Amino acid sequence: MAGFMSYFGRRDTKQSARDAIIKLREQLQMIEKKEEHLQKKADQEYKIARANAVSNKPLATAALKRKRANETQLEQLRGQQMQLEMQVNTLESANLNAETMSAMKKAADVLQDIHRGMSVAKVDETMAQITEQREVANEITELISNPMGVDMAGDAELEAELSALEDEVLTDRLMGADHVPVHMPEGARVEKKPAMVTEDDEEAALRQLQAEMAM
Template sequence: MKLFFSKKATPTPKEAIITLRENLAMLEKREAHLQSRIDNELRTARANVTKNKKAAIAALKRKQQLEAQMDKISGSRMTLEAQAMAIEGANVNLETMKAMQKGAEAMKGIHANLSIDKVDQTLDDIRDQMDLSNEVADAISRPEVFGVGIDDDELNAELELLEQEELDNQLLRAEKAPEFLPNAPTEALGGRVAAQLRPGQYQPQQPQHQHQQPQLRQTTNKTESEDELDELSKAMQIAS
């Protein structure tokens, strides 16, 4: 007896949804068949409305009966569709809950060996090691380790001195901006003039100081050849 009245296994949500979808498909086919019969009865009633009123009335009665069956099937379809949607929603909620439970168990496993005290201790250890690393780096980079003492104040003073020297040099170069032109050559010119003059005539004197610094004069558009011609003309005028 237990074999016949044993409790059936609870269907899974997937199995229940499949069963509901199959029944919905069957009801849709039944609705399509009833709609076809309703259309036929309506055509029969229209064809006999003037020729055979009894046949037309009978066709309309059958049409109404078919429409009543179709209304019931439509109600059943709506019920099955609502049930299927509810099962699908419940199944989604169930799977979501399972995922949340697994996530909670995973977090429990992670936090089993983790506490706020351990986190604080780890952060303190990291800070200590970073401080030690910085101290070691500072000690290694000190010049005093190699016997060389460097005073930052002396370096800054020397840097300021170099900057002042550079500034003075720039000012000197700015004051020497006017162009210096050397005197026109007189040795070769004097030789040529002396060769042309007669004995006893006046000759221009050579410059007394060979190493005298060139005089500052303004630049002109005359070339060296024009300067030589001017000197020669002056010498000829004096000689005459």
């Protein structure tokens, strides 16, 4: 109930401020119109005084007095106008401050409603639960991806197998290097080496010698 009355109290205050500003601006418009009228009268009296300054001095003097009276009223109206403008500015600034504070208060209430029931400890607990469930999901995925009975090799075994494959490939390449033709630049001289006699050639020569002796 107190909050309800406070809300309507604030609304009435804001409305009162708006009404006061409207009233002050209306008063300023009336003063501006009156100032315009007095200025015209002062200008007219000045023209009369100027026209009769030589031919009719009493009339010129009376015109100057009326001009001075109009100017005095103008000064008074300008003073009132300044006071009214200051009040308008003050009310508008106060009303703006009130609107700003009201908006900030509403935002604070919304934030309080959003964070209601939340705390740092509860957030930490929730994050821990999320991490735990993520780990459970990863374990389930691993179990599903690795059927029962299939022995998945460990990292050490995979590295050993890969190393053996590398050695095998390098050995094959080295063994096949003797059969790879070597590119020689043009003009290079290649020295011919005497052919080595293999064991098959030696056996053939020995059989031929035995045949000759038998003859």
